[in-house]
Amino acid sequence: MTDSQVLNLKVEFGGGLELLFDKKRSHRVALPSPPSSPPDAAKKTPADINFLIHWLKDNLLRERAELFIENGTVRPGILVLVNDTDWELEGEGEYVLQEGDEIVFISTLHGG
Amino acid sequence: MSESCGNPNVESEAVMPRKAKFDKGKTCVKCKENPGNLVIRHAVYCKDCFGPLISSRFRHALEPHINATPSGPRRVALKPTGDLLVGFSGGLGSTVLLDLVHHSYLLKVVANVSKGGKAHPRNNERVWKNVRACYVEIADAFPGMKDRIEDVRAAVGRYDGVEFVPVRIQDAFDPTWWEKVSGKPAPPLGLDIDLSDEDVRISSSNSDSTPISALHSYLRKLPTPTAVHSTISTLIRILLLYTAHATTSSHLVQGTSLTSLSINLISSISQGGGFVVPQVTQEEWFPRTSPAPTESATARRSVRVIRPLRDIGMKECAAWAWWNQLPIAGKQKVPVSRQTIDDLTKDFIVGLEKDFPSTVSTIAKTVAKLAPKGDAGDRCVMCELPTQRSAQEWKARIAIRSFTAPDPSTTLSPATSLSPLLCYSCHTTLTSRSSRGAIPAQTGMPVAGPPSPLVPLPAWTVAHLAAPADTLEPHGCSPSDSTREGEQHGEVWEAKKLSVDDLRTLVGDFMLDDDS
CATH class of the missing domain: 3.40.50.620 (HUPs)
Known part of the structure; x- marks a missing residue:
């Protein structure tokens, strides 16, 4: 795989989620391109946050996947920021990632 | 099936469009200038307006209750x-x-x-x-x-x-x-x-x-x-x-x-x-x-x-x-x-x-x-x-x-x-x-x-x-x-389980005869 097919991202975890990811808050991630879908194999599928979530689960998550992912997306109670902006303003999981993006996952489930 | 009900087998693509998580644009509803950073219950706020908003909500919830007598909306010295x-x-x-x-x-x-x-x-x-x-x-x-x-x-x-x-x-x-x-x-x-x-x-x-x-x-x-x-x-x-x-x-x-x-x-x-x-x-x-x-x-x-x-x-x-x-x-x-x-x-x-x-x-x-x-x-x-x-x-x-009746003696x-x-x-x-x-x-x-x-x-x-x-x-x-x-009202009530015979006596007037 060439470098042009890889997206370099900064991924951070907060609110206790870092405990699931090797107890490291900040990660530099080289995200590969997602596999193309069969009907149109020549057309490249852009990497979006949904793909990143699954990639993180398969490659960085160390324990208890159910605390991070649920029904194909992040578990309710996890706030996602894309370049310091709520992902709800950016199309949530369908936001197409860009080179150098900073994605933050913060758990809000650590009680009062 | 009528058209109004829809047929999920035929109209599999006819799903309801997802409602946006925010009501208006992506601009902050407070300053109306900066692009928004956070959606709070359908309203968009920028980072600059978010801080004062949270501080204000915190003080608004706390300060009216600081004085021994609640002060209401009027601002008074907090003692x-x-x-x-x-x-x-x-x-x-x-x-x-x-x-x-x-x-x-x-x-x-x-x-x-x-x-x-x-x-x-x-x-x-x-x-x-x-x-x-x-x-x-x-x-x-x-x-x-x-x-x-x-x-x-x-x-x-x-x-x-x-x-x-x-x-x-x-x-x-x-x-x-x-x-x-x-x-x-x-x-x-x-x-x-x-x-x-x-x-x-x-x-x-x-x-x-x-x-x-x-x-x-x-x-x-x-x-x-x-x-x-x-x-x-x-x-x-x-x-x-x-x-x-x-x-x-x-x-x-x-x-x-x-x-x-x-x-x-x-x-x-x-x-x-x-x-x-x-x-x-x-x-x-x-x-x-x-x-x-x-x-x-x-x-x-x-x-x-x-x-x-x-x-x-x-x-x-x-x-x-x-x-x-x-x-x-x-x-x-x-x-x-x-x-x-x-x-x-x-x-x-x-x-x-x-x-x-x-x-x-x-x-x-x-x-x-x-x-x-x-x-x-x-x-x-x-x-x-x-x-x-x-x-x-x-x-x-x-x-x-x-399942056992309480003993009145105890x-x-x-x-x-x-x-x-x-x-x-x-x-x-x-x-x-x-x-x-x-x-x-x-x-x-x-x-x-x-x-x-x-x-x-x-x-x-x-x-x-x-x-x-x-x-x-x-x-x-x-x-x-x-x-x-x-x-209550000078009366003392007691819960007591009745035997079958006592129950029969109580409701006897309302029971049908066996031969009727």
Whole structure:
């Protein structure tokens, strides 16, 4: 795989989620391109946050996947920021990632 | 099938378009200039406007309740009658709360001391002379939990001017702790209760168990994981209240966010706490041994429990903590089954908030309008919340609690039974068994000695039971009021199971003849 097919991202975890990811808050991630879908194999599928979530689960998550992912997306109670902006303003999981993006996952489930 | 109903087999693509998570554009609704950074219940805010918004909501929820007499919308000088105690769990809400308290009432005073006019030191005296953060460590209740007092001490230590007050959960069973916070000698003998029957019979305790073993014994005998969860919350609440009283605090603030408040309300109601719904949001607590409320306000020394984050959701708390780089020490979970009412309610409300954020706010705002029906009797000797009169009678009336008829000759007096002195919720917590059997052994609490149905009572309950009647009642009710549940208008009512023959005699006039 060439470098042009890889997206370099900064991924951070907060609110206790870092405990699931090797107890490291900040990660530099080289995200590969997602596999193309069969009907149109020549057309490249852009990497979006949904793909990143699954990639993180398969490659960085160390324990208890159910605390991070649920029904194909992040578990309710996890706030996602894309370049310091709520992902709800950016199309949530369908936001197409860009080179150098900073994605933050913060758990809000650590009680009062 | 008609067109109006639609045919899912044919119209598989005709799905309803997803509603946007924000109402208008992506520009901040406040400054109307900057691009938005956060969506809060369909409204978009930029990072610059978010900070003042949260500070303003925090102060708006807290400041009208600082003075002894609520000040209403008009701004007056803030003069609390005592100090401030922050209930600090290390979780997200209490971390944000402590940061807001420090930012609003400690930091600003230091920043303004060299200025004049409105910023003159005379006009910027500290609202609270002393601010303390109390942390209740529950690690000793369950084997394998990490003691985090030092971690939390470090988290509180980030804030100048905040004193750290650690308390341990087993203090609830420690007569020495009770003497320290109440200023009165603890009763010489402890009391045990029997959780094997619904009367919760009281007996003198002959054991000289340590506070930790008493705590383990108490938790081990609780009938369900929900009861363990609920009991830990009650013990923490009472420990915080008496610590607030002992530190001359007039206010106890807790980091219950809007989301947590909605969870607490639904969970409390589903566990039989409907009568104390107002107290889940805000509470004016008097120690049971203090002077009556007819005396002066200073002599009364009540503790006002406020939740200043009640208009701020978990999402906003997370954003505040992230953008202000607040380290979250983390709140330890009670290691019991995930199937407790609290956990199931939390999963439901957090899931609801993801797709319908305004609905969670609606829960809290709707419940805030509810008022309990009926008079409050005495306060519960366990949780110290108001009890509903005749709660036990009502409970006996609506459900079959036993297959055997009660023996009238063994009518229990409050001296031998705890049931009449408990609120409906605490009685249910102590006695309502799961249909699936006893509590699973996963809590892993050590078992010492042969099994016994007797469990020790918390220190305050022992003291209340041993105290003379005139000091039991700050509300002016006789302590025996709640025990005379069946007595109304001079009549004494008694629940009694009838034999089949007695029943036949009673309804005989209405029965059809066998040969008809």
